[in-house]
Amino acid sequence: MxxxxxxxxxxxxxxxxxxxxxxxxxxxxxxxxxxxxxxxxxxxxxxxxxxxxxxxxxxxxxxxxxxxxxxxxxxxxxxxxxxxxxxxxxxxxxxxxxxRAEVIAGEEVFVTATRAVKGKSPVAFSTLSIEEIKARYTVEDVPMILAMEPGVYSYSESGNGTGYSYVQIRGFDQSRIAVMMNNVPLNDNESHQVYWVDHGDVLADAEDVQIQRGIGNSLYGSSAFGGSINVLTSIGAKNPEFAVNIGAGSYNTSKIHLKAKSGNLFDDKLNLSARLSQIRSDGYRDFHDTVQKSGAFGIEYDGKNFTHQFRVLVGYENSRLMWDGIFADEINDREKRRAGYQSYIDDFLQQIYSVNSSWRINDRFHCTNVVYLVRGEGYYQTEKTSGYDLAEDGGNADRDDFRDFLIAYNLDNYYEGYPWDSMNSRELGFTRRKWIVNNYFGIIPTLTYIRDKYRLDVGGEIRSYAGDHYGEIADFSDPDLASLISRDWYRYYNYIGEKLITTGFAHFAFEPLEKLKLIADLQYQRVHWNMDQKKIGHAVGYQLDAKWNFVNPRLGAIYSFSDELFVFANYGKAQREPADEQIIEADDVWNAPQKASAELIHDYELGGRYRIRQLEIDLNLYRINYKNEQMKNIDIEQEGEYSYYHSDATLHQGLELELAYQPSSFWTLNLNGSASQHIFHTGDWKDKIIPNVPCLLLNGSVAVYPTKQITFFMNSRFVGKQYLDNQNLGTNDAYWLLDAGARYIFKNVELNFKLNNILDKLYSTYGYGYEWGGYYAYYWPGATRNGFISISYRFKK
CATH class of the missing domain: 2.60.40.1120 (Carboxypeptidase-like, regulatory domain)
Structure with missing residues (x-):
């Protein structure tokens, strides 16, 4: 700057x-x-x-x-x-x-072992409260709301934060972040990815969002390499209420949601809640529109010594998107940078059913349990064409490619007897859909024993997953072929992936001294994976089976010098099985299985907090040694897919700093930043920086409260330079953004206004590059100045 x-x-x-x-x-x-x-x-x-x-x-x-x-x-x-x-x-x-919480008759306030607590957990973390969420959130996907947290980088394909969005923590993409929704593991069981687009407007129900950096307190679910994210939604309310929220903004973005809460029923033991939402946006980039419909329903029952929370979260999305970036020469042109074309349609419905239970058996024993079922069904669709003309240069090669095209879709048998030598040209086009119908269910029981000086949590998770994949094609441009295929949709591949994950864990906390707390965790995880490729056409019909066994220890200590100052240190080990596509791309008749080893990290951390009057300072240092990091590039020859490779060893290390200052009740200032290094540690790219990871992130926010009804805020973000390739030839320039907004509450009415990128800067959030007779770079553009305004009315009894 x-x-x-x-x-x-x-x-x-x-x-x-x-x-x-x-x-x-x-x-x-x-x-x-x-x-x-x-x-x-x-x-x-x-x-x-x-x-x-x-x-x-x-x-x-x-x-x-x-x-x-x-x-x-x-x-x-x-x-x-x-x-x-x-x-x-x-x-x-x-x-x-x-x-400090009051301790009654020897009872300690109960917090689950996976929840981090300031001064008690040797973990770097931050928690977004319900008030912070209300101040930040309007219509964006979850990653964009987390972008102001330390060490977090977020971006979206559409450019304006709707549709497909992504989040990184400490340079690790979201496939290496353990994501949970109400303690239910959300990462895809095959790819480890997270599809935030399936959960539109979930933050409208959020009670808080905790972001842990590093391995943290994660004991089950997907492996946490870069960190973990747990979104908790609320159910209960003291009094009945009904709320309507309507909003509109740039790029034809709109939102409407209805929310109702029953208030306390039956002697304050029962609460009900429900929400219906719809979000629409054309996106900043052309052909990146999205429709997100969602619903939520909750029942909470509070007994004398137990609580049960039943939740249903349903999310549907239909989005258009494309994987191609904008050419380097056009990324700074205000019109051309928004250009696109009809490429993909993504359509998916996900349902999450969960029961969170907590039982206080007596002063010493507590039991918690999570039971869940997650169901999903959807497809992504595109148009495919191929052809040849022998009169043009390269016509013979194009004809060979056309033959391979027919084989890839198991259509070559319909061309038996085709006069290849006498036909000078041919073309074929059709609509392709790749379907996934999956479900997984699990149970996570935990028993906790608490004494004056120590606490022991013992539990586990059993999760079973099955995913049915199949591809279909229709709407053939060749009428002869269409007449030979009687079905509306022609299935050209099918495979079923299954996974059984069994996890056991123990968490032990011991206070040998009043100011010293020691933590020891041990996790054992067994993953059993198999894949059944159906023999359709040229598919080989592979039957694959693999097992992985992981033992992950963690140690930590936290020392409190006073109520104002504490320091902590921890070490953790985490491992993860390969994604399915790193072993085989079972929808491709040309692809054969290959060896893919598990990934492993050793995480070392040191941190602390100092609080003096109105000022709070948090400082964290980390070093993560990564073995066998699986990496990927956008496949420029096959749109919508990645090409995978691995690095034997990489190094991720950095510093994170947070400052919170509240000199009065009229305004607050929050600053945070991270300076980090993410490099290849061995091989041809030794000491080169890993692509698409900013090594410098700076955030600043100011909130002003002139009255109890009015809030003004301003957020500033600086994102450092990123490289586009492993050789560090191409770069994505650093950028600085300034956002502002206001919130006004008058009785039952609430107005929210948010203006993003108020300086109207041109910037790009992601990119890729390659050499092919020269160097070519492509970028995903971020939105220029844009805004959103909403109004809510709350009916209260």
Missing amino acids: NHKSFLTFFFIFLFPLFIFQSVFAADYVISGKLLSHETGKPVEYANILLITGEGTYSGETGDFQVKSEKLPVKVTISHIAFRDTSFIAYSQSIGNIYL
């Missing part, structure tokens, strides 16, 4: 804060925010009492304001679930106040 950019940033981003603070600050009004020390969540309905007699209580966001006749003054805070806290307020702005 040059000095001119910095001055612009200062005057439109920071200077107004001092104006706001001067205008709206009032004498003798003490303000602060109450947060749980264990979870970081706001504490509502706490009593705040001054020694002079004035008092108030905290709101739903944990914020409070109370008038005082003098300063300094003694403040006492009390809450039935937290320890009483007293202190002297020397100024009006107290900032964040962390309340």
